[in-house]
Amino acid sequence: MGRRQRQTASFRKKSRNGKQKAAGEVVPSKRDSLAGLMMAYAMQPGERQRESLWAFIRDRNPYVFSHHPSDKCFEEHVWNFGGMYFCKGCVMTFSGVMAGLVLQLVVGWLGMMEGVWETWGVASVFVGMLLPTVVLGALGGPRWMKHVGRFLLGVLVASAFCMLFVTGHWWVRGVVIAMFFLVKIPMERLRRKQNRTTRQGSGAHHKEAVL
Numbered sequence: 714m715g716r717r718q719r720q721t722a723s724f725r726k727k728s729r730n731g732k733q734k735a736a737g738e739v740v741p742s743k744r745d746s747l748a749g750l751m752m753a754y755a756m757q758p759g760e761r762q763r764e765s766l767w768a769f770i771r772d773r774n775p776y777v778f779s780h781h782p783s784d785k786c787f788e789e790h791v792w793n794f795g796g797m798y799f800c801k802g803c804v805m806t807f808s809g810v811m812a813g814l815v816l817q818l819v820v821g822w823l824g825m826m827e828g829v830w831e832t833w834g835v836a837s838v839f840v841g842m843l844l845p846t847v848v849l850g851a852l853g854g855p856r857w858m859k860h861v862g863r864f865l866l867g868v869l870v871a872s873a874f875c876m877l878f879v880t881g882h883w884w885v886r887g888v889v890i891a892m893f894f895l896v897k898i899p900m901e902r903l904r905r906k907q908n909r910t911t912r913q914g915s916g917a918h919h920k921e922a923v924l
Contacts, residue, residue: 745774771796778803787908789856801856802863809867817872823879832885835876842869843896850903 747770754769770777779791779798791798817823823835845862848854873889880886 745777747777750774750777767795767797801860805860805863806867806870809864809869810871811867812864813868813871814875816868817875823872823876832880832882836888839869839873842866842872846900847896850900850907 750770750773751766753773754766764772775796776791776798778800779787780800780803790801792801792804793799842865845858846866849859849862873893876889877886
């Protein structure tokens with residue numbers, strides 16, 4: 714059994730004490746969460762002397778940053794860095810956030826958009842950056858296109874956050890905050906639904922292969 718298989722088996726064994734969701738999905742207990750693992754690491758100075766925080770978390774829950782179940786059918790949804798699994802979509806979104814912050818700090822393009830027409834121009838750019846994630850999330854598409862969409866989503870999140878401090882219009886701030894929740898909630902529900910569908914499809918395929 715390889716190291717990756719041992720880590721997966723160990724994680725699943727530790728997660729048996731967690732809650733159970735629909736379709737048999739295992740939700741790790743609080744002690745398997747990032748906060749729980751960091752607290753456990755801080756409370757064990759002996760462990761801290763023998764291994765790094767990275768190694769401590771990796772050996773106990775390598776999927777803590779994956780945001781996907783630890784099933785084999787989700788291997789295409791994660792990247793493996795040093796034995797830790799990271800959600801591809803989240804990595805690309807975070808990269809976009811960093812790029813968006815740098816863009817605003819270096820160029821300051823949002824500060825140039827103070828007029829009414831300029832504000833609507835910014836809104837059009839925001840919608841353009843959001844559309845790829847929404848469309849690809851609903852209809853599907855190549856993996857590389859989804860990565861681009863998630864990167865643009867990150868740029869949008871950073872730019873919208875900066876807009877709260879740049880704009881002098883309270884109604885613009887209200888629209889930005891409202892749109893954040895109006896988009897965030899449906900997208901999270903869609904992601905959970907897709908996870909269940911992927912897992913159920915994998916289970917059906919496995920049964921057919923056994924038969």
